[in-house]
Amino acid sequence: MTPVNQPPTNHGHQDWIPVLELATQEVFELMLGCQLVKPAAPANGAPANITGMVGLAGQLCGVLSIGCDEKAAALMASKMLGIELSKVGRPEIADALGEVCNMAAGNFKNKISGLGDGCMLSPPSVITGDDYNIHSMAESPSLEISLLFESMPIHVCLQIHS
């Protein structure tokens, strides 16, 4: 994994976007054996009917989520398990997306100086469904990136609460 050791800053944390992107890309590269690419154009409105979420608490409080279409999540599970796509079931899909999210969150915090020790992760949760929105009650910045996984969009969002 590429060490970044980005120091924490306090201006909306937009400078963390490349770190978040790298942390996510490394998870896909090392654990799924594939590269994520940046879309040529923003994938606005692309369906996300499954979302993995991991809470962060401590020096950084927030939620890291990865949303995508269920087909993309099934392909993640297939690649992680090394089995055919047709043999992947719903429990494996949720488990795989939760783990991807967990590893992306862990990899991200370990790249930000001081967060490795000062920030804990919650167990991952996975939400599925065709029509849902996630609302944060905290007025807080969020870092969002869109990437393509095997030509399918995935959305990574870090909502920072404090």
Place this chain on the structure above:
Amino acid sequence: MEETNHVSGKPKHFPPFGDEQILMPIRALIVDDSSVMRKIVDRSLRQAGIEISQLFEAGNGAEALGVVQDNKVDLILCDINMPVMDGLEFIKQLATVDNAKGVPVVMITTEGSEAHVVQALACGARGYIRKPFTADQVKEHVIPILAGKP
């Protein structure tokens, strides 16, 4: 005294052959609350050239304690963040299980900070692998432990 294989009584490893250690098949216990991650760890061990004669799986530390009380294992790979009983508590309690005395534990976890590494090693872990990881990293950390190197 040289560590012996629990099944055959033969030495657990042979002298180096070229750059490779020829290892006996091992009985491995993989502890992680994610079944997907358990499969990945299993596959990484095999890709690292480690032959597994028997594979045990557990979803948390409490289940893993039950496994080692009833079965002999040669290697334990364990996550830290798990429900019911986490990995650090598991290795503390593992010391009280006669069946598991001297069995090396390698932590595989997203908690990759220096403090976590120190804490895990203080609890008795012999190695530490950060997620995400490659099969090469598993090989690099696990083979020397199985080969009896400090």
